[in-house]
Amino acid sequence: MLIRYLTQIGRYFIMLKEVFKQPTKWKVMRQLIFKEIDDLIIDSLGIVAFISFFVGGVVAIQTALNLTNPLIPKYLIGFATRQSVILEFAPTFISIIMAGKMGSFITSSIGTMRVTEQIDALEVMGVNSLNYLVFPKLIALLLYPFLIGISMFLGVLGGWMAGVYGGFTSSAEFIQGIQTDFIPFHITYAFIKTSVFAFILATIPSFHGFYMKGGALEVGKASTVAFVWTSVVIILVNYLLTQLLLSA
Amino acid sequence: MIEVKNIEKTFGDQKVLKGISTSFEAGKTNLIIGQSGSGKTVFLKSLLGIHTPETGTISFDGRIYSELSNDEKRALRTEIGMVFQGSALFDSMTVEENIGFPLKMFTKKTPQEIKERVDFVIARVNLIDANDKKPSEISGGMQKRVAIARAIVNKPKYLFCDEPNSGLDPKTAIVIDNLIKEITEEYNITTVINTHDMNSVMEIGEKIVFLKNGLVAWEGSNREIFKTDNEAVTDFVYSSELFKKVRQMYLEEDQK
Numbered sequence: 257m258l259i260r261y262l263t264q265i266g267r268y269f270i271m272l273k274e275v276f277k278q279p280t281k282w283k284v285m286r287q288l289i290f291k292e293i294d295d296l297i298i299d300s301l302g303i304v305a306f307i308s309f310f311v312g313g314v315v316a317i318q319t320a321l322n323l324t325n326p327l328i329p330k331y332l333i334g335f336a337t338r339q340s341v342i343l344e345f346a347p348t349f350i351s352i353i354m355a356g357k358m359g360s361f362i363t364s365s366i367g368t369m370r371v372t373e374q375i376d377a378l379e380v381m382g383v384n385s386l387n388y389l390v391f392p393k394l395i396a397l398l399l400y401p402f403l404i405g406i407s408m409f410l411g412v413l414g415g416w417m418a419g420v421y422g423g424f425t426s427s428a429e430f431i432q433g434i435q436t437d438f439i440p441f442h443i444t445y446a447f448i449k450t451s452v453f454a455f456i457l458a459t460i461p462s463f464h465g466f467y468m469k470g471g472a473l474e475v476g477k478a479s480t481v482a483f484v485w486t487s488v489v490i491i492l493v494n495y496l497l498t499q500l501l502l503s504a
Numbered sequence: 505m506i507e508v509k510n511i512e513k514t515f516g517d518q519k520v521l522k523g524i525s526t527s528f529e530a531g532k533t534n535l536i537i538g539q540s541g542s543g544k545t546v547f548l549k550s551l552l553g554i555h556t557p558e559t560g561t562i563s564f565d566g567r568i569y570s571e572l573s574n575d576e577k578r579a580l581r582t583e584i585g586m587v588f589q590g591s592a593l594f595d596s597m598t599v600e601e602n603i604g605f606p607l608k609m610f611t612k613k614t615p616q617e618i619k620e621r622v623d624f625v626i627a628r629v630n631l632i633d634a635n636d637k638k639p640s641e642i643s644g645g646m647q648k649r650v651a652i653a654r655a656i657v658n659k660p661k662y663l664f665c666d667e668p669n670s671g672l673d674p675k676t677a678i679v680i681d682n683l684i685k686e687i688t689e690e691y692n693i694t695t696v697i698n699t700h701d702m703n704s705v706m707e708i709g710e711k712i713v714f715l716k717n718g719l720v721a722w723e724g725s726n727r728e729i730f731k732t733d734n735e736a737v738t739d740f741v742y743s744s745e746l747f748k749k750v751r752q753m754y755l756e757e758d759q760k
Contacts, residue, residue: 278578284608291596373592380552380664381606382581
């Protein structure tokens with residue numbers, strides 16, 4: 257069991273090395289990158305915006321409903337919404353949702369190419385299939401922090417709307433909460449995490465798709481396994497980065 | 505010409521290829537036949553460099569594959585065209601993009617030159633009104649034509665086909681067989697076809713290599729296969745009553 261995991265981890269790092277070898281012609285790569293930006297980033301905008309807006313709203317409502325003591329200021333609703341959304345919800349939980357959306361898309365598309373011998377066709381032609389398939393995803397996901405930035409903005413906006421229009425707080429109080437004890441490094445911390453998660457989101461599902469064996473059923477299984485492992489690694493890396501960057 | 509000397513390939517504790525030696529000449533359609541599990545696919549994938557044999561050599565016009573540098577191997581691969589069993593066309597591309605892919609990747613041709621060459625091979629394989637269609641929108645026979653067009657677009661010296669007729673009706677299968685034979689002769693390509701199809705054996709098998717249990721059990725042409733008394737070959741090739749009768753008729757005619 258342990259040997260099997262170690263073998264897989266070793267294989268993953270060998271794959272990463274291969275991704276940067278024998279680069280594909282820039283003219284072709286440019287088109288692939290634009291296609292991946294469209295598939296991975298643009299296509300995710302809708303779901304990220306929807307989830308962020310409503311979860312931000314729910315965070316504000318939950319906070320408001322738990323502030324039963326009249327001595328606790330109402331601006332805490334804005335403060336709690338900002339902290340929850342910027343520190344954890346947008347970078348970490350959106351990434352886990354993206355492990356399901358983007359991750360399963362990446363695994364199933366590469367896995368289907370494996371099953372239908374399209375990867376063999378690339379190899380026979382002399383194309384470095386790992387560079388051709390994985391590198392454009394890595395570059396496209398350099399835009400992932402922008403997606404998370406939008407999530408942060410919409411999360412806080414959703415909180416503000418739910419708080420103000422739900423009658424839980426005034427707009428001035430909510431904005432005061434957003435500004436209270438603001439530490440700019442928290443934004444840096446969130447984007448550092450996001451960049452690392454972007455790398456994980458591009459590579460782990462690719463690994464599971466590329467090295468899968470079998471037929472259509474196995475493509476489905478590989479997508480599930482990829483989602484589980486991507487989520488596990490994101491959670492572990494989140495813990496490590498939080499410990500490293502915030503607890504000093 | 506492709507020369508294979510004593511190649512062996514093992515998976516786990518199962519030796520699939522047990523010392524295969526043969527050669528495939530340019531301008532001829534060379535067929536690899538044999539029962540399922542005889543090692544045909546592993547042999548073909550070894551020729552393509554997808555599997556690396558433990559022993560033996562494979563040389564392409566004197567260039568021994570295992571002795572080539574990575575750059576030389578890459579260069580050699582651009583001289584190879586391959587038609588996969590399931591066609592292996594790229595789903596996200598149109599027919600035209602699929603065919604032009606090797607040119608776009610490996611040549612410095614302008615988009616106009618690529619278009620001209622693609623149009624030429626499309627006409628050569630008789631693909632009509634399919635340029636802008638996706639592989640999923642065309643029939644199996646048309647997909648095979650696209651695969652052949654993609655394989656020959658960069659003027660390969662070597663063409664490999666894995667079960668090119670699988671899943672096709674008999675009429676389309678004959679058309680595809682003849683197309684491969686014509687292209688082989690026209691461009692003097694070394695063509696190697698992995699097949700189960702006895703019609704292909706009889707129609708286009710200028711050289712036939714019969715594999716059994718990972719070894720070459722018989723070699724010869726489609727003319728010689730009628731006369732052979734090699735039991736393994738006759739058991740496999742003439743397993744149907746129809747082919748037994750065809751053989752009988754051929755032998756009787758030959759005696760006259």
